[in-house]
Amino acid sequence: KPDLSTFSHFDRMVMKAAMKIPMGRVTTYMALADAAGRQKAARATGSVMAKNPFAIVVPCHRVIRSDLSQGGYFYGTEIKRSLLEAEGVKFKGDKVDKEFVIEIHG
DNA sequence: GAATTGACCAGCT
DNA sequence: AAGCTGGCCAATT
Secondary structure, three states, rough: OOHHHHHHHHHHHHHHHHHHOOOOOEEEHHHHHHHHOOOHHHHHHHHHHHHOOOOOOHHHHEEEEOOOEEOOOOOOOOHHHHHHHOOOEEEOOOOEEEHHHOOOOO
16 A cells, blocks of 8 residues: 655646546646646656556646657556557547647646 | 655757 | 667655
8 A cells, every 4th residue: 555655746636636637538747847837757657557556546647748648557568558449539640630739738 | 865766858869 | 770868847855
């Protein structure tokens, strides 16, 4: 069971922003970093998702790279793509269709 | 406080 | 188009 007190302020801001992504939509690591108040911290944002224990309440599979390629996933990239397609997100080759990408305001 | 570690990004080739 | 490079940021050790 995860210990909530171990999360930093930055961790919480990122996860809070990530929770706003609705089903069937995606956003980018960059956008989350921006919403968390650290515009240039996209890489650090990826690290937050990587260790996030809330795969259920925080839809971290809906976060992709800024070039719209899907990016990584702790449980495996195939799983990530399957989850997205199951929600109705469409791909064009290895990239997510632009119309499914949203911005987050934080 | 330095070095290491990533689910990243932009520019260049 | 696909791979490399240097930069970036926060957490961890």
